[in-house]
Amino acid sequence: MSINVGVSACVMGEKVRFDGGHKMNRFVVDELTKHFTFRPVCPENAIGMGTPRPTIRLIDRENGIRLVSNKDRSVDFTDDMLGYTExxxxxxxxxxxxxxxxxxxxxxMERVKLYIENGNTVPGGTSGLFTRELMKRYPWLPVEEDGRLCDEYLRENFVFRVFALKDLYDSTKELTAGAIVKFHSRYKLVLMAHNQKAYRDLGRLVADIANHDIQSFFERYRNEFMAAITDRANRKNNTCTLQHIQGYFKKYLTKEQKAELAGVIMDYRHGALPILAVITLINHYLQSYPDDYLASQVYLNPYPKELRLRYGL
Ligand code: SF4
Incomplete structure (x- = not known):
């Protein structure tokens, strides 16, 4: 399975920065390369700015946000960069x-310094020019910054979204209503954990699939689904989802097992255990008491275990 992911070339360790250096991210290079096929791009090099090169900045002018040289602000790279992105x-x-x-x-991706002519900056900043155009063209695409990948919650959420989008594309290669319904069914618990409103809204939307043109339905579903899972699955929603799963075992578990599972879920809720402890116990019970619906749920096995993304959550 090849999962194609774009990356700023300097994050992969390519010496393409303005000063001839790089910004290699070890998690990307050492871990994610085992699962993703990276496609590195350096937009500044691609438009012929060369390495090393003068530094640049974004400046808010009457004719919009411009990408200019720090040294000589009349040197403007905006049109070249927009031509490249197009x-x-x-x-x-x-x-x-x-x-x-x-x-x-x-x-x-965000909070990039945006200057005004007098050298002051605009509060909140903006996005880099290339990434702004990327996100405009593909609003459903998971985009993350190298630095934010150090945060275990953001890292897990980003990697999960990449696997989910790949799964959506693979599952709907033959675009039929049945394929979308099947995909949606496997992600019900994921949606419940990430965004309860989207879980209900998307459920209603999918129930009405027969009344839609399939291509436009797919595009709407893709956008709403990807937006929903951008919300982090927090402890409260995860607890509700885990308790929901617990209900599937009520006929099978002994009184002691039920108490153990309920206790582990509450320990997770109060931060005494990572979610992985609960998921491991549930997967163990699932082996003893198989259930097709639960076994199909991506929530229980969202990506390869070797990524160790749920250890600290
Ligand atoms: S343009 Fe992007 S890829 Fe190239 S050096 Fe700058 S941040 Fe890295």
């Missing part, structure tokens, strides 16, 4: 995610 972005429709380099006026 040319290259259509070839990225197969990507299931993108890891960009933080703070860069080209690649940063």
């Amino acid at each position: 040319k290259v972005l259509p070839s990225m429709s197969d990507l299931c995610g993108f890891i960009v380099c933080a703070k860069s006026p080209t690649c940063g």
